[in-house]
Amino acid sequence: MAFQPRSIAQFSEAAVTVDLDKCIAHKGCTVCIDVCPMDILEIDPQTGKAFMKRDECWYCLPCQKDCPTGAIHVAIPYLLR
Amino acid sequence: MSHQLDTRESAYDIVVVGGGTAGPMAAIKAKERNPELRVLLLDKAHVKRSGAISMGMDGLNNAVVPGYATPEQYTKEITIANDGIVDQSTVYAYAKHSFTTIEQLDRWGVKFEKDANGDYAMRKVHHMGTYVLPMPEGHDVKKVLYRQLKRARVEITNRIIATRLLTAADGSVNGVMGFDSRTADFHVIRAKAVILACGAAGRLGLPASGYLMGTYENPTNAGDGYVMAYHAGAELANLECYQINPLIKDYNGPACAYVAGPLGGYTANSRGERFIECDYWSGQMMLEFYQELQGGNGPVFLKLNHLAEETIQTIETILHSNERPSRGQFHANRGTDYRHQMVEMHISEIGFCSGHSASGVHVNARAETTVPGLYAAGDMAAVPHNYMLGAFTYGWFAGESAAERASSRDFTPVDAEQVARERARIYAPLLRDHGLPALQVEYKLRRFVNDYLQPPKVTRKYELALERFAEIGEDLGQLHARDAHELMRCAEASVIRDCAEMAARASLFRTESRWGLYHLRVDYPERNDAEWFCHAHLKKDESGRMSHHKRPVEPYIVPIAEQERDAYDRLRVAPKAPAEKTAATV
Numbered sequence: 177m178a179f180q181p182r183s184i185a186q187f188s189e190a191a192v193t194v195d196l197d198k199c200i201a202h203k204g205c206t207v208c209i210d211v212c213p214m215d216i217l218e219i220d221p222q223t224g225k226a227f228m229k230r231d232e233c234w235y236c237l238p239c240q241k242d243c244p245t246g247a248i249h250v251a252i253p254y255l256l257r
Numbered sequence: 258m259s260h261q262l263d264t265r266e267s268a269y270d271i272v273v274v275g276g277g278t279a280g281p282m283a284a285i286k287a288k289e290r291n292p293e294l295r296v297l298l299l300d301k302a303h304v305k306r307s308g309a310i311s312m313g314m315d316g317l318n319n320a321v322v323p324g325y326a327t328p329e330q331y332t333k334e335i336t337i338a339n340d341g342i343v344d345q346s347t348v349y350a351y352a353k354h355s356f357t358t359i360e361q362l363d364r365w366g367v368k369f370e371k372d373a374n375g376d377y378a379m380r381k382v383h384h385m386g387t388y389v390l391p392m393p394e395g396h397d398v399k400k401v402l403y404r405q406l407k408r409a410r411v412e413i414t415n416r417i418i419a420t421r422l423l424t425a426a427d428g429s430v431n432g433v434m435g436f437d438s439r440t441a442d443f444h445v446i447r448a449k450a451v452i453l454a455c456g457a458a459g460r461l462g463l464p465a466s467g468y469l470m471g472t473y474e475n476p477t478n479a480g481d482g483y484v485m486a487y488h489a490g491a492e493l494a495n496l497e498c499y500q501i502n503p504l505i506k507d508y509n510g511p512a513c514a515y516v517a518g519p520l521g522g523y524t525a526n527s528r529g530e531r532f533i534e535c536d537y538w539s540g541q542m543m544l545e546f547y548q549e550l551q552g553g554n555g556p557v558f559l560k561l562n563h564l565a566e567e568t569i570q571t572i573e574t575i576l577h578s579n580e581r582p583s584r585g586q587f588h589a590n591r592g593t594d595y596r597h598q599m600v601e602m603h604i605s606e607i608g609f610c611s612g613h614s615a616s617g618v619h620v621n622a623r624a625e626t627t628v629p630g631l632y633a634a635g636d637m638a639a640v641p642h643n644y645m646l647g648a649f650t651y652g653w654f655a656g657e658s659a660a661e662r663a664s665s666r667d668f669t670p671v672d673a674e675q676v677a678r679e680r681a682r683i684y685a686p687l688l689r690d691h692g693l694p695a696l697q698v699e700y701k702l703r704r705f706v707n708d709y710l711q712p713p714k715v716t717r718k719y720e721l722a723l724e725r726f727a728e729i730g731e732d733l734g735q736l737h738a739r740d741a742h743e744l745m746r747c748a749e750a751s752v753i754r755d756c757a758e759m760a761a762r763a764s765l766f767r768t769e770s771r772w773g774l775y776h777l778r779v780d781y782p783e784r785n786d787a788e789w790f791c792h793a794h795l796k797k798d799e800s801g802r803m804s805h806h807k808r809p810v811e812p813y814i815v816p817i818a819e820q821e822r823d824a825y826d827r828l829r830v831a832p833k834a835p836a837e838k839t840a841a842t843v
Contacts, residue, residue: 181691211306213477214470215416215438215742230742232470232696235583238306252587255468256507 191253192217192228192239198247199225208239208248262684264676268447269297269412270663271656272433273454274419275482276300277308277475278645279635279652280454281402284411286656287452291664296411297446301418301438301745302477305403308456309475309612309636310645313396315516315579317369318382318644320390321355325379328352332815334385338539338825339615339641340771340784342495342792344811347640350622351650358650359390366401368394380519384535384825389515393575396582417444418745419481421679422451422489422631425669429629430489432671434679436748441687441741443680449666450630450659453618454652455482457500457636458756460749462606462711463703464509469696471509473502473605474636479749480756482637483609486618487755491626492794494619494639494808496763497776499712500610502538503546503557506603510581512559517576520568522561525599526554533828538613539642540773541825547604547712547774558599569595606703607711609756612636612643614775616763619794624655627796632659685736686747692737695746699753702729706757714764714778722761729754759795759803766805767793 199205202224209217209226216230217239226248233253240248251257273284276298284298300307321331331352336343359377363369370378370391381387406413416438423432423445432447459474470476487493503524505512514524514536526532526549533545549557561569573595577585593600611617617639624632632655635648643651686692709722733751738744769785770778791807798804 183691183694210303210415213302213307213311213475215302215745232476234470234472234476236306236311236475237582238311241312241582242306250583252508252583252590253468253471256466256471256509256587257590 188231189254190228191233191235191251193249193251194226195247195249196223196225198245200245201226205244207242207244211238211242213238262441262443264443264445264680266445266447268668270294270448271296271450271452271659272446272448273298273452274433274485275308275454275456275635276304276413277454277456277635278310279648279655280452281406282649282652283452283454283634283656283659285405285409286653287660288409288411290657290660294660294663298406298411298413299417299419299433299435300413300415301481303415304406304413306399307477309478310398310580311475312582313398313579314392314645315395315513315575316392317359317390317646318515319355319388319642319646320359320377320379321352321388322359322377322379322390323356325387329815330386331388333817333821334383335642336813336815336817337821338384338537340540341790341817341822342615342771342810343641345814346622346811347620349814350654351640351643351647354650354653355646358646358653362401362649365405367398368392382515382518383537384828389519391516391519391575392579396579418748419485420683420748422485423447423671423675424489427629428490429669430631431669434676436683436741436744438741438745441744443683445671445676447668447671449663449668450632452632452634452655452659453482453486453637454633454635454655455485455637457608457610457612458483459608459610460699460703460753461608461756461760462706463700464606465603466507466509469700469703473504473509473511474608474610478636480609480752481749482633483618483759484752484755486626486631486633487759487797489628489631490797491628491631492619492796493759494615494617494792494794496609496616496759496795497767497793498540498615498772499760499775500608500614500616501543501712501774502605502613503543503602504605505584505587506601508584508587509605510584512600512602513576514559517559517561517572520572521564522559522572524602525558525560527556527558528554529560529599532830534830535828539825540614540775541828542773543604543775544773544777545829550604557602559602560599561595562597562599566596606707607760609760610636611639611641612645612648614772615639615641620651622654623658624651625658630662683744683748686738687744689737692735693732695736695738695743695750698729698732698736699746699750702726702750702754702757705729706760710757710760710764712774712777714776716765716778716780719761719765723758726754726758726761762803762805763793763795
């Protein structure tokens with residue numbers, strides 16, 4: 177066998193966190209996912225709720241401001257905090 | 258995900274690429290000019306919250322309001338602020354239309370500050386004239402635009418990243434190619450006219466924080482428009498006149514001297530002393546900022562802690578609800594209270610942006626590029642210091658110009674070879690089963706941009722940069738994407754690489770120093786009007802390489818008196834005591 181290419185998964189703390197009790201994504205809401213300019217939020221198939229999937233947040237706040245139930249909190253990403 | 262890689266074909270009379278500021282205005286005005294036209298507004302994000310003003314804007318930086326300034330005065334101010342390298346016809350066209358644009362936005366529901374008489378509450382920030390109109394309730398701009406887009410029956414497609422333009426046999430633009438950043442479907446959109454409104458090249462340098470997306474510009478604005486225009490054969494102007502901004506350190510958002518300045522705040526050194534007479538962003542101002550930052554009186558701060566409680570509350574309300582509203586949280590984390598501490602500032606990484614400086618795709622006063630059928634507006638179109646109101650105004654011009662063209666023309670045949678080539682280029686990272694991740698390549702590329710291109714500019718460093726960027730070009734051939742989203746980041750890495758090479762080559766071409774820090778070449782430290790009082794244009798030549806030529810500055814419409822020409826070179830506050838004065842040049 178030749179050398180095998182491998183990737184390493186880095187881990188990051190999510191700057192955007194979701195209150196699962198308040199999030200209504202399981203009822204079809206996609207507001208935060210729609211308005212994110214960087215498209216970093218998705219619905220977790222396990223919980224049906226929104227979550228931050230990618231470490232590319234611009235801390236711009238449309239997701240937090242536009243969420244109809246106040247379920248989103250955006251923290252300043254750690255590297256800038 | 259399934260890699261079906263469908264190709265979807267469609268046709269519109271006009272395609273507007275970019276739904277931020279200029280784009281929506283262009284689409285609306287095209288429909289108003291000819292309601293029969295089918296107009297598509299394409300956005301790589303979602304039009305509701307895309308672009309530089311996704312969270313609104315706290316003021317107009319360049320409002321030409323009757324009674325406060327004339328179009329002639331404004332044209333003069335910008336000509337001087339941009340060291341004379343201005344086609345005044347474009348700035349003057351903006352200035353004459355500026356108030357009409359404000360009234361249009363006002364009628365649509367954008368809120369501007371007014372005095373007790375209902376007149377616009379104009380403020381002075383520029384060195385010479387009065388052009389700032391605060392928008393303390395400017396957070397709804399995007400909502401207002403979205404309502405008007407719906408009313409005008411503009412068709413909208415979100416989450417499509419445009420990557421290349423299609424050109425017809427005669428060289429004119431006849432379509433847009435791109436892909437869906439969620440499904441990876443490939444899109445071929447035929448058009449009679451294309452308007453690029455893709456914003457700045459805001460992901461060129463790496464922020465000092467090292468965080469890729471910690472940029473001043475919305476990081477969706479990677480420079481896509483610059484690169485699409487370049488590959489379609491359009492000329493780009495004065496790219497060496499970088500965008501470099503004075504920002505809140507680490508947060509990388511504007512400290513907003515424009516908001517605080519009229520209320521008594523100012524840029525200060527570590528002693529709390531004012532060192533520049535005028536906080537308006539210009540290359541000359543940035544050079545003074547840079548020197549203070551590097552000098553014994555550095556770093557630089559935004560000073561508000563001498564202001565009254567009521568004033569500070571007003572500033573907080575504006576700054577923490579508009580444009581970059583998370584800055585309140587940033588200050589709280591660091592224990593910075595405007596009442597007690599000055600706000601530490603820093604110099605930004607480099608970018609291209611004509612909204613703030615003058616680096617952009619060349620356009621005339623009708624928003625036409627040098628390629629027939631292709632128009633550009635907003636931060637990416639080279640109308641110096643054009644800001645948000647200039648983006649709206651040139652979007653307006655572009656919409657009307659494109660509508661005129663599209664109303665009198667048929668579609669032209671699409672070149673299948675161009676489609677096949679672009680499809681193969683775009684999809685390559687998805688088809689590899691291993692390789693380099695886009696963000697890692699982007700990090701390295703942007704670190705090189707900082708290492709070699711950040712002014713002061715040194716010729717040998719720029720030559721080394723070109724070698725590094727060529728190597729990154731080879732790395733792009735090893736990119737690997739695991740899904741459509743990563744494929745978007747791969748496409749952007751290619752865009753950033755092309756912009757980096759353009760920045761380096763444009764800077765090497767102009768063998769003088771101009772625009773303060775923006776083009777400070779250490780080995781050509783003087784301004785050389787005899788040889789370089791001209792635009793420097795960059796375009797793709799027949800062999801596919803970047804070529805350069807000089808283009809004369811159009812004869813001035815508004816003459817500039819000899820003693821006014823250098824007004825922006827005298828920004829440093831004169832020392833109080835007859836102490837030894839340090840040289841203002843590096």
